[in-house]
Amino acid sequence: MPSRYQEVYAAWQKDPEAFWAEAAEQIDWVNKPTRIFDPEQGAFGRWFVDGTCNACFNAVDRHVANGRADQPALIYDSPVTGAKRSFTYLQMQEEVVALAAVLRAQGVRKGDIVIIYMPMIPQAVFAMLACARLGASVVAARDARSL
Incomplete structure (x- = not known):
């Protein structure tokens, strides 16, 4: 089975927010996030700001x-x-x-x-x-x- 690493890595580099929004669809949320990334929250920003999962x-x-x-x-x-x-x-x-x-x-x-x-x-x-x-x-x- 060939690796998809380069393809996945390129997708992340091209648009990190879209990449993680798509990845977030693969898990179950208690409260699904409406905002994927907020760069204003802390030195590194915050992902899935209003989302809650277990x-x-x-x-x-x-x-x-x-x-x-x-x-x-x-x-x-x-x-x-x-x-x-x-x-x-x-x-x-x-x-x-x-x-x-x-x-x-x-x-x-x-x-x-x-x-x-x-x-x-x-x-x-x-x-x-x-x-x-x-x-x-x-x-x-x-x-x-x-x-």
Whole structure:
């Protein structure tokens, strides 16, 4: 399969706002943005200014809803431990929903900041997605020196 990299890159260079407007059509929005880019907001501007989406829904839930529940969503292959495991979209959804419920029971709410201190294992992905599901922001750390 030939790469489309040069074609895609050229489209982005030619008209970044149109490029990202088209890309935005590929995700599900809670509130679809009416303005793609505002150069006046901050040093680098702001994309999708009035749009709201949930990264967890776009990464997991919509695939389950659209018939991909049994397809692989995450493949874990650790060169350190030799562990290998595959998770379907449905398995990911079940893990994320359960962890989000635990976090909610512990008081995590939209707008909170959560630090995840875990090795690079599937459960770290589940934790990040659970936070996104609740609207919490994530700081991920692999060791205490990065906190």
